[in-house]
Amino acid sequence: MTQVENKQATNDTPFVPIEKIVALCKRRGFVYPNSEIYGGVAGIYDFGPLGVELRNNIRRFWWWSMVQMHDNVVGIEGAIITHPRVWEASGHVENFVDRLVDCKNCKRRFRIDHLPEENVIQNKCPNCGGELMEPRTFNLLMETYLGVVEGERMKTYLRGEASQNIYLDFDNVVKSSRMQIPFGICQIGKAFRNEVNPGNFLFRQREFEQWDLQFFVHPSEMQQWFDFWKEKRFEWYKGLINHKERLHFRAHGPDELAHYAKQAYDIEYKTILGWQEWEGIHWRQDWDLSRHSEYSGQDLSYVDQNTKERYIPWIVETSGGVDRTFLNLLIDAYEEEPDPTGKEARTVLRLHPTIAPVKVAVLPLQKNKEELVTTAKDIHKKLQRLMVSQYDDVANIGRRYRRQDEIGTPYCVTVDFQTLDDRTVTVRERDQMTQVRISIDELPLYLLERVTWH
Numbered sequence: 001m002t003q004v005e006n007k008q009a010t011n012d013t014p015f016v017p018i019e020k021i022v023a024l025c026k027r028r029g030f031v032y033p034n035s036e037i038y039g040g041v042a043g044i045y046d047f048g049p050l051g052v053e054l055r056n057n058i059r060r061f062w063w064w065s066m067v068q069m070h071d072n073v074v075g076i077e078g079a080i081i082t083h084p085r086v087w088e089a090s091g092h093v094e095n096f097v098d099r100l101v102d103c104k105n106c107k108r109r110f111r112i113d114h115l116p117e118e119n120v121i122q123n124k125c126p127n128c129g130g131e132l133m134e135p136r137t138f139n140l141l142m143e144t145y146l147g148v149v150e151g152e153r154m155k156t157y158l159r160g161e162a163s164q165n166i167y168l169d170f171d172n173v174v175k176s177s178r179m180q181i182p183f184g185i186c187q188i189g190k191a192f193r194n195e196v197n198p199g200n201f202l203f204r205q206r207e208f209e210q211w212d213l214q215f216f217v218h219p220s221e222m223q224q225w226f227d228f229w230k231e232k233r234f235e236w237y238k239g240l241i242n243h244k245e246r247l248h249f250r251a252h253g254p255d256e257l258a259h260y261a262k263q264a265y266d267i268e269y270k271t272i273l274g275w276q277e278w279e280g281i282h283w284r285q286d287w288d289l290s291r292h293s294e295y296s297g298q299d300l301s302y303v304d305q306n307t308k309e310r311y312i313p314w315i316v317e318t319s320g321g322v323d324r325t326f327l328n329l330l331i332d333a334y335e336e337e338p339d340p341t342g343k344e345a346r347t348v349l350r351l352h353p354t355i356a357p358v359k360v361a362v363l364p365l366q367k368n369k370e371e372l373v374t375t376a377k378d379i380h381k382k383l384q385r386l387m388v389s390q391y392d393d394v395a396n397i398g399r400r401y402r403r404q405d406e407i408g409t410p411y412c413v414t415v416d417f418q419t420l421d422d423r424t425v426t427v428r429e430r431d432q433m434t435q436v437r438i439s440i441d442e443l444p445l446y447l448l449e450r451v452t453w454h
């Protein structure tokens, strides 16, 4: 990936209050509450014009890094609805639950695992001290029905996690591609969780987008591939952020580990809310393919072409998502700094240039000089074929720079009177606010080198 010199963040850079990110997201068209005109739906969000560009870039960069750049990794795109037995085999029907209690007095609802122990023991509401009702269990799978005729309708679920499709398609991929173990299957896709109490903003959503790598190995090579992908994923996130010291591994303790897992790690990012999980690196052993073999009656073992050994492959899983990456990158990038040249503070999103929703803005110095305007529009039209470009001639040049800083646009190209003489333009860089003069002919290559991954 292109190395770009971002302004070095330091340990004492203050954390940004989440409210500022939320306000920016709404104001500039990154994130909107879903169905807002009807009062909204908790835990569900829409993404605006800049939000969708940012998400597309995040997805493409993950896909490029994981699938395109690895000869032994392929991708699939599975359906959101699967056979209901999938969720019995996966354990979600049984275990994907929240245990909740309501207070008889103040009617507030709590997750039992979030209550202080003494409240559970004394059956006492932490809010008002009132008596708590009997706990009830809620399954988080979102139910849906296939078919229209009552009695013939099949109850199933919107997938509770995207990765199940990869296990379901494992045998088809082996038979239809030339993949041999060790190899991996990647997928990006929506998943659903019927949270009873969704969190604020994008922290705990009911509809979200996950990405997974399931990497299939011979048991004897499990440790080496686990270490390989653990390191790879950490470096991937580190390459995208400014505050490198806010990223770390957290090892799962013995009580958190699934019975089949030898080890597991979370890559975590520190925000004003403390350390938050960003991606999980999981040791899944032969659990998933064994379960699906058992529940489907189909043998999902693998035969080594050379040794003829037959075995259930073991799996290294790396599991993160678009939403969390989107949120963490915004938190990481948001900065307010005093304007060194003026009076106003400047808000700037220091997004990595390859991820930024808009790559370049083309600005005529004045909008009432026709030659400046036509030249600028001409440059914009040419750049637009190569990258997301915006043309802007509204307000003075300083205001236009600020608007672009706030949405993270890494470069602004200004067409001025010198342009008309020598066909050069000013390229202003977002973070350092440095300016260089470049000929119009060299501009596309100059920008492409800096705003695309390669």
Ligand SMILES: [Zn+2]
Residues within 6 Å of the ligand: 103, 104, 105, 106, 107, 108, 125, 126, 127, 128, 129, 130
């Ligand atoms: Zn209460």
